[in-house]
Amino acid sequence: MKHTKIKDLLQSNTTIASVNVKGWVRTFRNNQFIALNDGSTLSNIQCVVDFENTPESILKRITTGAALSVTGSLSESQGAGQKYEIQATSVEILGDSDAEKFPMQPKKHSLEFLRENAHLRVRTNAFGAIMRVRSVLSFAVHRYFQEKGFVYVNTPIITGADAEGAGEMFQVTSLDLNHPPRTEDGQINYKEDFFGKHTNLTVSGQLEGETFAMALGQIYTFGPTFRAENSNTSRHLAEFWMIEPEVAFNDLDDNMDLAEDFIKYVVGYAVAHCAEDLKFLETRLLDEEKQKPQAERSEMSLLEKLNFVLENNFKRVSYTEAIDILKDSTPNKKKKFQYIIDQWGADLQSEHERFLVEKHFKCPVILYDYPANIKAFYMRLNEDGKTVRAMDILFPGIGEIVGGSQREERHDVLVEKMKALGIDEEELWWYLDTRRFGSAVHSGFGLGFERLVLFVTGMTNIRDVIPFPRTPQNAEF
Template sequence: MGPLQIKELLQQTPDAKSVTLKGWVRTKRESKNAIFIALNDGSTIHNIQAVAAPGQFSAELLLTVTTGSCLKITGQLVESQGSGQAVEVKIEDLHVYGTADPEAYPLQPKRHSLEFLREIAHLRPRTNTFGAILRIRHSLAFAVHQYFNEKRFFYLHTPIITASDAEGAGEMFRVTTLDLDKLPRTEEGAINFKEDFFGREANLTVSGQLEGELGAMALSKIYTFGPTFRAENSNTTRHLAEFWMIEPEMAFFELEDNMDLAEDFVKYVIRYALENCKDDLAFLENRLSEEDKNKPQNERSIPLLEKLSFVVDNPFERLTYTEAIDILLKSKPHKEKKFQYPVGWGIDLSSEHERYLVEKHFKKPVILTNYPREIKSFYMKLDDDGKTVRAMDVLFPGIGEIIGGSQREDNYEKLLERVHEVGIDPETIWWYLDTRKFGTAPHSGFGLGFERLVLFVTGMSNIRDVIPFPRYPKSAEF
């Protein structure tokens, strides 16, 4: 099972028993009475202090104990003489697994900018900030699986390589084994994909939803949780080319059921983080408060734990898109022309509009429903008015939309009509249309971008900082 991790050691009684710990040096300092080594193995935000007597080890050995070096320490677990932790280790034996040249090691004990840390993504998990983010990311992922298992959903693995474009966006990464220097051509001069590996055009998926619906029409309740890809040339703080999506699909769920599930689900996973990531969240909250000290009062963010509790403790406000537009048209920012983007029925709401509704008007999370059909995807169920669809978006403070979903169109003729309207060739999704011909049923689902969730829970401002190795335009370094 290996040695005890530092998280476990810090919780033990200081009874002078012999322990072995392994980890990386955060700091080393020497005084005339002792040598202090702060060690961290990634299991917790907290370091454990190991103490040696002057002269206990050779000067040559101690020169190799620098920030970033990896050590194995054996010693007695005793009561700490300093403040901040209950126990420390009185070193008896010290072994250096690997040294870190202090002249070359880029993570010295000082504050580094997030931009700099993105350039050394192979090392940034060793920092307090990114260690905390990755532990929280793990806990949220675990909570996702635990929630759906408790609700009797089945985990479905949908394909990463696909020939369909679930969103109709057309911004997909192509998958091919063709020689790009000698592309086969048809008589008309087009690329002959019949000679490619799959015998047709293939891409990395933008969503597992369409295949997820197939599973729901047999197993009733399924969810997917996997990587998705969008070749959108967007260099913003909210977009990635590779990200993870959580997509439940449920037979016999209508719009109201879908909203109930989305609210219950997101509250569950955030509550799990609040209960199981207290030290990491406290560290990140303190980090954010330090950053806010340099900002004007009106630009300071809500304290992290308060923001998370705000979501968990409040029932989400539910209203239609049309009602939201009316509120925005009557709002002070609109009347004073302070919104950057115009407001009117039929627009796709921008983040500033969504955040106004959440943060200023209702002061709670919001679920908007029944959007205009023209701004939503082809698979959403048409309302009786013929103008809107049974869509739903969940809006959060500080981030805007975090969940998008809908009741799916279950009527074959209506779905086929929408497919033609948006210019999709029915032959490319014949299998999707089939489910509306053979035992169709009301069904719903939603999608949650996992990195958006991690961004919200950690309080970070750039989505590239909540995934271990971000992929975005001109960057696939690691």
């Protein structure tokens, strides 16, 4: 008999004489009641075992974590909590089960313990919910852009270009690291490497994406990116996924319109399609908040925070205006900020971004026209010569979630900026070609997918919203 998903059985409109389900045991009580889950839903289905007619050898092996195939009738539940249960006529153990060693016992585990068991943590309610939400958000990203006529472009994972100019990249090489070939002056000779040059894992698909936008009009990338940043904070990963649209003929205002519309769409899609999981995660977050001092507790529940984004227009504020607001703010004057704002040109921190969103404007904020010296080389220089057409979107609880800009389309200006920053023109000759041949105003932005999942699920550590986190000194699994 073909098995049926538990989600479908729990949504059934009628009892069914004979069904088969397959899943993993969450709990087994009184030698009779199995809570079975197959990952299709947060909810378990109760399977009532006829223990008098079930061999003792089977009953002993029905333990937490065991994989089972259960056949029986879908009947109205005799207990509270769910509409249906399965009156089992047969129970089959599908694989080995070592009850004493299975780490995910039915009790509360610390997040750190679950990270150490990332291969099994998805069997818990919390991580099952997080990964289902992640999947729905991923689908929503593609659906939004496809419905808008964007072309999905797979940009290279291996590249010779540093799009951000920060140099924090993972090197890719096939050279013998013990005996690398060297040039006459003793330097490593990368001409003998696999690609004939120094290459790295990409930090962004933006530069390549721009070349396609200059032919296809509007494109997006959605793929893995890598940063060799030696940071162990709750906001950093060495491997993560980036969403990066690029649109020809869009200026900064168009870019802000697109970013706001996109974020509202994908968050709204998750709210509409992940109600059960988000409600569970909201309850979980409320329990976590109760453990914090009153002053550190969030003013909004998870669903209130999501609706806060959906129901408010994003306030557009220049960097200069934001600096003035922050300089005159009470926490700045009373030195409550960790990083005091005392002059124009400061690089804003998460505490400043959250103040603007949560305390001052009380809505999502888009900051624009940042100082040129704190932003990337490819951002369009404004007429004042000191700011660029950059924009960041700030959210409650998380700070910056999107960074983007109108790109510098003027060849001579771009070359001058590259020279000033010591960026090799020969390395990016192909990028400069797009400014030589049919250059046009164009814009784009980047959204770290894990940042989005973090916001939507209410989790506080980015390592908990990706299946297998990659961080300094950690590449397990």
